[in-house]
Amino acid sequence: MPWRRPRKHVERARDVDRSVEEMLQQKAEHAEEDEAVDLAALDGASVVEAAMGEPDQPQPPSELATKLGEAVAGVDLESEAAGPAGARGARSLGRGSSRPVPADAGTFGQAHSSTPSSRASLLAPSPAASQDEASDPLEVVVSLPEAGIDLQVEAARGLWLKNPVMTASGTFGQGTEYAELIDVSRLGAIVNKGTTVHARPGNPQYRIAETPSGILNSIGLENPGAEAVAKRYGRAWAELGVPVIVNVAGYSVEDYVTVVREMEGTPGVVAYELNVSCPNVKGGMLFGMDPGLAAEVTRAVKAETGKPVIVKLTPNAPDVVAVARACEEAGADALTSINTVLGMRIDTKKRRPVLGTGSGGLSGPAIRPIAVHITYQVAQAVSIPIIGAGGITNAADALEFLMAGASAVQVGTATFADPLAPIKVVEGLAAYVRENGLSSIRDIIGAAQAKRDSAGTEYAQ
Template identity: 70%
Template structure:
């Protein structure tokens, strides 16, 4: 994967007090340590910074940071967001990205999606200017990226999973690479709801982009508490309920049981007037039953899907690589699963669906839209290319123009069989 670091060769002194067999064993252990150190660096220095939204100031520049800087240096202004200083006489509207001037140079400041109707209904009671969001846990708290890309071009950002109290996250290693994706077991590392509201609320309001708060918990009360703490936080337009968490009572994932998922949905709906989106787990025995139960309990939209359970084994240590054993698989590897679930759920419910799982470009996004989603989230792709969500917006705008469509809404559910009702 592109964020992999080069490995530094380590010279090991020979210990003459040991037998050849012992030395060989030590060497093998050392190599394993070396590999794991590399994974640890990958985790701490790159993806984890993006995941937690807590940049480590003292650390050498991360690959992600370098990528963002490179993008700034090399890409045209319209691709990376607003120029840091617009030419004199040209005012830039941070919300729309439009350059308000008769000056001919203004044309170079306009974005390809301007003037193209990409507006969609993301949830009941929530329309966004375009159907592209970032996925929870893959874009920090949004503010970290805002200095480098124009986040106001996004339909919305979804923040990192927020729990009632601060959580340090899971033991190392928390990221492992896989073909076409990554496995993660970050463990909902976050500073806790009150701190998230205090620390990021003001900044969110200034970003000029809608913020959806991703809510996590281990009891129904936890979810309600987080929403209560976040109430009134500037910039927040909706809640996305991560039901891929185990219920302390019984240990079952909320999202695996239709009744439990419905109970959380009802409780959160009673706490807020904002739209409530329930994020489905593909690990449920019957995802469609969970989707139906959430709709009946009042959910305003569903996100399909969260990560797929998976595992990798370190064959030298003969142990799972991730500290927690299993983790969540994301990236292009899960896209067909996510599109299929979207397609099934779209035929079972009437509320909007947000597609997520391996979206890397506009073509992928179109698959979800045609399968019945009205919007998409871009997650893992952002680690390899922080501009990926903006490129998806540009690609969708180009598609609408090329196809001569009135709006992107014309393709939503295009691949579904005709409904009987």
């Protein structure tokens, strides 16, 4: 008797994107209907889901903790013991593992003093930690390399983060995906995938191509639309333990305003980053190319929300510094420097561009010198915080941006190669502060600026 996939079961693939939580819930609902059995179950492994389901339970990051050396973070004893990897679990148990203490979400998104006293909240045992009998919260916090180091920065006017490290839009999904692998609560903030008013299917294949020390992409802002993003991820964002910055994209001023309106009030959201620089959709880069248009969209969004508004600059603009100045005058609270650089690869066998859209956006270490240079130039021209982005793979790369004048950084493409890269940047910056006897990471912001003109770099002391 041939087995038929229950209709509802197949329906689960309809959504272009769903939270892990949602999937697991649906999986549980359909578990009984599913007669299918994985053969692997016969030699002792657990039964897995049918073809369209989520393949694997989120794994406890015990192996990750091992990779991170002495920093044991997020080992969940219960699920480790219940999981199939008994032998590895036993190894983890020997490390005095316990839950990490989630940072106090209450401090996110509020302008507060950067004095060390605000870190006290990080040391307080959270409810989650106190329920875990095996844990000693203080000990765990101290074991994190960044604990006790002042990494706080004002990433945008009014937005203080516990450290300068964010993820870059489009390389971290909605934050829930990599949360299966790393402790995202150790990051300063995450930036979600570019969000538009309506759902977008994205661009034709191929959407990605490798280049020397980088990648070209032309995804085309595939996303389920603002309303769906807010609905699906709001709850997850509230529980991630890390502030979320929503990346907003559009084709008209009204589009940007509408997305922000839809996202207002979504849990976890602390700021907006305006993607006025997407090279992969027609008109997407328009606003970022022209100082007047960039200012117009900035002003309109500022009028819509009280949250900080960050504008992501494109290196493809004829005069990036002019765009940066215009955004600052229009009320932008920070600038992200930079988005991808336009590029192309040709398939010499097929005699046509590799990417389906022809050209795409270049990212990765290949563009880092361009990004550092623009950051340096923009830092001289504006007095609002700058968030450096472009090819950052480790703390040394991040320091280049900070010394060029950025107050925070975004790690993007590097995460694809090394999912631990953002966390390693946090740890590396902490080590730098400690080893150089700095009072805080803020000491080195703008340190490489040759001259400080009166145009205002006073935040970069």
